[in-house]
Amino acid sequence: xxxxxxxxxxxxxxxxxxxxxxxxxxxxxxxxxxxxxxxxxxxxxxxxxxxxxxxxxxxxxxxxxxxxxxxxxxxxxxxxxxxxxxxxxxxxxxxxxxxxxxxxxxxxxxxxxxxxxxxxxxxxxxxxxxxxxxxxxxxxxxxxxxxxxxxxxxxxxxxxxxxxxxxxxxxxxxxxxxxxxxxxxxxxxxxxxxxxxxxxxxxxxxxxxxxxxxxxxxxxxxxxxxxxxxxxxxxxxxxxxxxxxxxxxxxxxxxxxxxxxxxxxxxxxxxxxxxxxxxxxxxxxxxxxxxxxxxxxxxxxxxxxxxxxxxxxxxxxxxxxxxxxxxx
Amino acid sequence: xxxxxxxxxxxxxxxxxxxxxxxxxxxxxxxxxxxxxxxxxxxxxxxxxxxxxxxxxxxxxxxxxxxxxxxxxxxxxxxxxxxxxxxxxxxxxxxxxxxxxxxxxxxxxxxxxxxxxxxxxxxxxxxxxxxxxxxxxxxxxxxxxxxxxxxxxxxxxxxxxxxxxxxxxxxxxxxxxxxxxxxxxxxxxxxxxxxxxxxxxxxxxxxxxxxxxxxxxxxxxxxxxxxxxxxxxxxxxxxxxxxxxxxxxxxxxxxxxxxxxxxxxxxxxxxxxxxxxxxxxxxxxxxxxxxxxxxxxxxxxxxxxxxxxxxxxxxxxxxxxxxxxxxx
Numbered sequence: 001x002x003x004x005x006x007x008x009x010x011x012x013x014x015x016x017x018x019x020x021x022x023x024x025x026x027x028x029x030x031x032x033x034x035x036x037x038x039x040x041x042x043x044x045x046x047x048x049x050x051x052x053x054x055x056x057x058x059x060x061x062x063x064x065x066x067x068x069x070x071x072x073x074x075x076x077x078x079x080x081x082x083x084x085x086x087x088x089x090x091x092x093x094x095x096x097x098x099x100x101x102x103x104x105x106x107x108x109x110x111x112x113x114x115x116x117x118x119x120x121x122x123x124x125x126x127x128x129x130x131x132x133x134x135x136x137x138x139x140x141x142x143x144x145x146x147x148x149x150x151x152x153x154x155x156x157x158x159x160x161x162x163x164x165x166x167x168x169x170x171x172x173x174x175x176x177x178x179x180x181x182x183x184x185x186x187x188x189x190x191x192x193x194x195x196x197x198x199x200x201x202x203x204x205x206x207x208x209x210x211x212x213x214x215x216x217x218x219x220x221x222x223x224x225x226x227x228x229x230x231x232x233x234x235x236x237x238x239x240x241x242x243x244x245x246x247x248x249x250x251x252x253x254x255x256x257x258x259x260x261x262x263x264x265x266x267x268x269x270x271x272x273x274x275x276x277x278x279x280x281x282x283x284x285x286x287x288x289x290x291x292x293x294x295x296x297x298x299x300x301x302x303x304x305x306x307x308x309x310x311x312x313x314x315x316x317x318x319x320x321x322x323x324x325x326x327x328x
Numbered sequence: 329x330x331x332x333x334x335x336x337x338x339x340x341x342x343x344x345x346x347x348x349x350x351x352x353x354x355x356x357x358x359x360x361x362x363x364x365x366x367x368x369x370x371x372x373x374x375x376x377x378x379x380x381x382x383x384x385x386x387x388x389x390x391x392x393x394x395x396x397x398x399x400x401x402x403x404x405x406x407x408x409x410x411x412x413x414x415x416x417x418x419x420x421x422x423x424x425x426x427x428x429x430x431x432x433x434x435x436x437x438x439x440x441x442x443x444x445x446x447x448x449x450x451x452x453x454x455x456x457x458x459x460x461x462x463x464x465x466x467x468x469x470x471x472x473x474x475x476x477x478x479x480x481x482x483x484x485x486x487x488x489x490x491x492x493x494x495x496x497x498x499x500x501x502x503x504x505x506x507x508x509x510x511x512x513x514x515x516x517x518x519x520x521x522x523x524x525x526x527x528x529x530x531x532x533x534x535x536x537x538x539x540x541x542x543x544x545x546x547x548x549x550x551x552x553x554x555x556x557x558x559x560x561x562x563x564x565x566x567x568x569x570x571x572x573x574x575x576x577x578x579x580x581x582x583x584x585x586x587x588x589x590x591x592x593x594x595x596x597x598x599x600x601x602x603x604x605x606x607x608x609x610x611x612x613x614x615x616x617x618x619x620x621x622x623x624x625x626x627x628x629x630x631x632x633x634x635x636x637x638x639x640x641x642x643x644x645x646x647x648x649x650x651x652x653x654x655x656x
Contacts, residue, residue: 020476114484115457118507122453122483129443129625131450131618132460138617139610143603148348149619154627155450156442178506179446275471282467289466290459291477297457299482 010036011316014051014058014077017041017067019086021301030062032309034316037062051076060084060315062308063093065292066274071097082321084311086304087295088112088168090325091218091245099327106311109323110167111303112295117171119294120213120243123267124160124176126288127239128153128211133285153264156180161209163202163225164216164244165191172213184208187216202226206233211241218245228253231263239265243294246272255280258287269294338364339644342379342386342405345369345395347414349629358390360637362644365390379404388412388643390636391421393620394602399425410649412639414632415623416440416496418653419546419573427655434639437651438495439631440623445499447622448541448571451595452488452504454616455567456481456539461613481592484508489537491530491553492544492572493519500541512536515544530554534561539569546573556581559591567593571622574600583608586615597622 013035021029027037038058043050051058051073060082063069069083071094078101083093085107098105126132130152137149160176162169162185173183173196184197186205191198199205202225206212212234216222226240226249234240240263242249251272257263258281265286271277274292281287310322341363349357355365366386371378379386379401388410391397397411399422406429411421413435426433454460458480465477488504490497490513501511501524512525514533519526527533530553534540540562544550554568554577562568568591570577579600585591586609593614599605602620609615638650 023475024479114508115482118453118483119457119459122450122457122459125446125450126454126459129447129450130621131447131454131616132463134619134621135460135617136464138605138619141607141610143605143619147351147603149621149624151352151624151626151629152621154443154625155446157627175503175506178503180442275475277466277471279469282469288459289463291462291466291471293458293462293477293480296477296479297482298479299485301479 010034011059012036012038012054012057013060013062013084013312014038014040014054014080015062015067016047016069016073017064019062019064019067020296021064021086021304024301029305030308030312032313034313035060047073048076055079060312062086062312065089065092067092069093069098074098074101074103082106082312082315084308084315085325086308088116089217089245095325095327104315104321105325105327106321106323107325108295108304109307111307112297112300113167113171115297115300116168116215116243116294117175119269119290120168120172120215120241120267121175123241123243123269123288123290124211124213124239125155127241127265127267127286128155128158130285132288157182158210159184159208161185161199161205161212162196163187163205163212163214163248164222165194165196166215166217168243169213169215170194172215202230203233206230206238207235209234209238211239214240214242214244214248216244216248218248222248224248224250226250226254231257234263236262236264238263239267241267243269246270246274251278258284338362339387340364340366340382340385341388341390341412341640342366342368342382342408343390343395344375344397344401345392347390347392347395348624349392349414349632352629357633358636358640360641362641363388375401376404383407388640390414390640393417393420395420397421397426402426402429402431410434410640410643412636412643413653414636416444417545417573423653423655432643432649433653433655434649434651435653436623436632437635439635440625440628441495441499443625443628444496444543444571444622445503447597447618448496448500448543448569448595449503451569451571451597451616451618452539452541452567453483455569455593455595455614456483456486458613460616485510486538487512487536489513489527489533489540490524491515491533491540491542491576492550493522493524494543494545496571497541497543498522500543530558531561534558534566535563537562537566539567542568542570542572542576544572544576546576550576552576552578554578554582559585562591564590564592566591567595569595571597574598574602579606586612 269290597618
């Protein structure tokens, strides 16, 4: 009972949806002695009513990628002064509203960014070299029956176009330089400190690339950035790797291009309506489909645990936050 | 008829087994005006009789990886002065006998070595990050039903043990340095010009590695080099990537370790009895199985065409060979 009483006095951190880390490791994963969780997803109440009930006691929100944090939600819990995200790309959070309300936001910082770069390179090699599809061929016992697997395409020396040369895009570029790849990029501004070729026009980047790797954040400006025109510029011998957000690509158009051979292939970790993946892709052997797991490693989840609990502990101890996101 | 007469006067190049390039692109793939092919695999005669019949006219042998070139075969075609291999690792050719008979041997030289290094990195990322198995999960429509895929393991920062630091091993090391991996190696001799940690003892290398990447040639000395003791030193958290030859590993022991969780996983492009793959591996999700296709890219097959035909043309024009193998 003492423990329970103590808990009841702890500040409350709202969780809207079950975080992947809880599903994998249990509710203790982000626990601390400095706060307690208030789990909206365990309540039978409609969300609006649940939030109204706890309006005054909630001081922070823990948000995983799947849980949207809208202006409406923030309006219902006016005592919130902190949103701690467990991920990198914060398109699920209304950052402008956070800014307006003076709410601090933290993200996963550097945690997982190496994993995302690793995944991008893995998906690129996999789709060009047909690793997953050949694995299926061997497992079905077809090698002795059908002979050699059809030729794949070389990775080394390919012209790589990186869309969004931030921390992750730069990490991908650094890795692929050692594959003798020629790196070009498109981003809001040219970065004079990198040796890569800058294209201000995305279609021009695509036309001069064998593979486009999408690494930019999803914003109103980047929604459907990779459209029919860009895919057409990339052309029949080009592949797309997406480790940012599904909606940066016009997914319907991408599916059509893949089915009709208008591009060569795709390695996709993200989709427009996760966990739903366009079923037309399931039968294609020129795609590699990954369940938004680019940061899903044991090692990074341990780092994430420290960072998320560290941010919350810091907040409730009036210490500096560990991975604040600049809101402009 | 004129063309046929001409052909009949051309020197003969023996082919024992259908090369993958012919299966994929047709018999014209390695053709030239300077020689003609004599295809043992198209004859109904037993090989011994076939070779005896053509003993005096055969001047060279074209050998793909699957066709063994034994001392017995060489004895039956004593006019042969050149063996042109279409691949890199020549364990299928009796090199000592070639040396004794003064037969020159050429291999694929640098063609395909970048591809093999790319494949090794691809298999490493794939097995650690569970890319192929997660692709199967998505394609089966399990993501919406089962939720997040189990966590994988990080690639960046891993301790990589390279077995055989030749051209391919060095290419793998160079690539993985940019993943912040710590590179160690074992080879016949320490190479003072590389910055990597040398272990003269293979078990010690394994014990200090998160992943062993096997890149050495198959010889009498390297047969079953990766045995129970080495796998046990690698341990439960270690993975094996093999892009050399299946028999460098004690395959039965590897299969047992994979099934019983004594190592974490494996990415295998090669097997002891290709195209047969141990069926116990088909149901495991901690392995990635590749049908000995590390050099199978459109780009490298084009390069190979030039090199193979170039070697044969050079030989029949008394010009220097392009990719001679040193026989000692």
